[in-house]
Amino acid sequence: MTMGVLAVLAALSLLGAVHAEYHIVRHASLAPRSRDAAVLPAAEFTVPFSGKAPRRKSKKSALAALRGKSRAHGASDTVVVDGSAFDEEYLTNATIGGQHFSLIVDTGSSDTWVAQKGFNCFDIEGNPVSQDTCAFGTTGFNTAASKTFQPFPNVSFNITYGDGEFLSGPVGLDTVTIGGMSVDRQEIGIPTLTAWEGDGINTGLIGFAFPDLTSVFNTTDPTKASASNQIPYSPLFNSAVKQKKVKNPFFSIALDRGSFDAQANAPFDPNLGFIAFGGIAPVPVVDKAVTVPVEGYSLTTGAPTGGPDSDFFFYTVAVEAYTFGNVSVRPVGSPILDTGTTLNFMSTDVTAAFSAQFNPPAVFDEDFGLFVVDCNAKVPQFGVKIGGKTFTIDARDQIIPAGTDDEGNIICITGTQDGGPDEADNIFxxxxxxxxxVVATFNPIDAEVTLTQRAKY
Incomplete structure (x- = not known):
C-alpha cells in the first residue's frame, strides 16, 4: 500500500472506523459515468429504524452529530430505524445469537460488532473506568448463552476511531437477524476492551461499507494489527447476498429528519425511517432518480477515482455541482454518503458562499469551530447535482440546534459545514x-448507488 492511501484513510476518521493500517486489495472499478436509474423492486425485508439517539461524543466533537430510526413495517425485509442522542444516531433493532440489541446503522464503516458481556471500559486516554462510563445500552453479548456462536480463534477485532475511541477483542461467527433477514455464521467483533462514549441505548454497530474496511487481524495482540495481517471479510449485507438471503444485491435507506424540538430536547426519537433489503425503502418519492458508480480510491494519490486501479472503501460519488441562489460550484473532491455523519462537510469555498446567503448570514464561530446561524434565519435553497440530476435539500435540514448558551437560549448551526479546502485528496x-x-439505495456488489428524490414530508 502507499502512504497516499494511508493519509486519506486517516482523514476519513471523521466518518468512523480507522485502522492503524490497511491491506490493499485491487479491484476493477466501474467507469465513472452515470446511467438511468435502476428499476428498484419493493423490498423483501423492510426494517424501521427503532429510533435516533445522541451521537457518540467522539463524532459530536468531529461535527458529525445526528442519526436515525426504525419502525416496524408490513414487509418483512424492511426495518424501521429510530433516532437517539438528540437525533444524532440512527439505530435499528437486531438479534445476535438470539440476544436483542440496538445497533447503530453506519454506511461509513464495514464491521458488525457488539460489546461482549464482562467488557472492560476505558476512557479515551486508556485509563480503566467503570463499565457505565462506556454507556452501552445492555450488559453486552453473552457468547455462552448463544446456541449458534462459534469462536474464530487466533485472530482479533481491533478498531480505533479518529477521536480516540477504540474497541478490541475476540472475533466470532453467529447468526445475525435484522427484520426478516437472517445471516448465518456472520463474522462479528465482540470486543472486551472498549473506550466508547455511548448513548445509553446502543450496544454496537452494523457497518454496510466495503470489505477492505473491515477490522479483523491475524493476531491476538491488538498492538500488532497491521496491513500485513489484516484479514478482510464479508460485511453483513455482502454475506446476505452470498447466502442468497435476498434476491437483489442492494439495500436501501430512508432517513427521516426529526423535528426541531426532538433534535433539541429528546434523547430518543422513535420511528425515523427505514432500512430495506433487496428493494427500495417504502417512502413516497418523486420522479427524479439516477444510478451512479461508486468511486474507489487511487493507490498512488489516495484521492477518489473512477479508474480501474482503485480500491473501494466508502460509498463515494462524483458531484457535478452544488447550487444555491445564483451560485453554481463544480467541486474537485468527491463526497462520501454516510449515514453515520449528521452534517454535510463541504469545501471551504462552498461552505462560506452558502453561509453568506442565509438571512441573516451564518457566521463562523472561532470558539465553536462551526458556522453558527440564527435559528429563525431564512435558508437559501441548496441543490446537489449528481449524474445529471439535481437533488434538493429541505431548508429544515440546514438549521440544527446544537446546545444552549448561558442564558438558556438555543444555539443553532448550519447543516453544511467546512470540510477543508477543495482538493482532490480531501474528504468531504x-x-x-x-x-x-433522498432514498439512497446501495449496491456494494456492483459498486453502484441509486439516489431517488423523496417527496416533501
Whole structure:
C-alpha cells in the first residue's frame, strides 16, 4: 500500500472506523459515468429504524452529530430505524445469537460488532473506568448463552476511531437477524476492551461499507494489527447476498429528519425511517432518480477515482455541482454518503458562499469551530447535482440546534459545514442533512448507488 492511501484513510476518521493500517486489495472499478436509474423492486425485508439517539461524543466533537430510526413495517425485509442522542444516531433493532440489541446503522464503516458481556471500559486516554462510563445500552453479548456462536480463534477485532475511541477483542461467527433477514455464521467483533462514549441505548454497530474496511487481524495482540495481517471479510449485507438471503444485491435507506424540538430536547426519537433489503425503502418519492458508480480510491494519490486501479472503501460519488441562489460550484473532491455523519462537510469555498446567503448570514464561530446561524434565519435553497440530476435539500435540514448558551437560549448551526479546502485528496461528506431528502439505495456488489428524490414530508 502507499502512504497516499494511508493519509486519506486517516482523514476519513471523521466518518468512523480507522485502522492503524490497511491491506490493499485491487479491484476493477466501474467507469465513472452515470446511467438511468435502476428499476428498484419493493423490498423483501423492510426494517424501521427503532429510533435516533445522541451521537457518540467522539463524532459530536468531529461535527458529525445526528442519526436515525426504525419502525416496524408490513414487509418483512424492511426495518424501521429510530433516532437517539438528540437525533444524532440512527439505530435499528437486531438479534445476535438470539440476544436483542440496538445497533447503530453506519454506511461509513464495514464491521458488525457488539460489546461482549464482562467488557472492560476505558476512557479515551486508556485509563480503566467503570463499565457505565462506556454507556452501552445492555450488559453486552453473552457468547455462552448463544446456541449458534462459534469462536474464530487466533485472530482479533481491533478498531480505533479518529477521536480516540477504540474497541478490541475476540472475533466470532453467529447468526445475525435484522427484520426478516437472517445471516448465518456472520463474522462479528465482540470486543472486551472498549473506550466508547455511548448513548445509553446502543450496544454496537452494523457497518454496510466495503470489505477492505473491515477490522479483523491475524493476531491476538491488538498492538500488532497491521496491513500485513489484516484479514478482510464479508460485511453483513455482502454475506446476505452470498447466502442468497435476498434476491437483489442492494439495500436501501430512508432517513427521516426529526423535528426541531426532538433534535433539541429528546434523547430518543422513535420511528425515523427505514432500512430495506433487496428493494427500495417504502417512502413516497418523486420522479427524479439516477444510478451512479461508486468511486474507489487511487493507490498512488489516495484521492477518489473512477479508474480501474482503485480500491473501494466508502460509498463515494462524483458531484457535478452544488447550487444555491445564483451560485453554481463544480467541486474537485468527491463526497462520501454516510449515514453515520449528521452534517454535510463541504469545501471551504462552498461552505462560506452558502453561509453568506442565509438571512441573516451564518457566521463562523472561532470558539465553536462551526458556522453558527440564527435559528429563525431564512435558508437559501441548496441543490446537489449528481449524474445529471439535481437533488434538493429541505431548508429544515440546514438549521440544527446544537446546545444552549448561558442564558438558556438555543444555539443553532448550519447543516453544511467546512470540510477543508477543495482538493482532490480531501474528504468531504454528504451526511444525514442530505440523506434526509433522498432514498439512497446501495449496491456494494456492483459498486453502484441509486439516489431517488423523496417527496416533501
Amino acid at each position: 461528506i454528504l451526511g444525514d442533512v442530505f440523506l434526509h431528502n
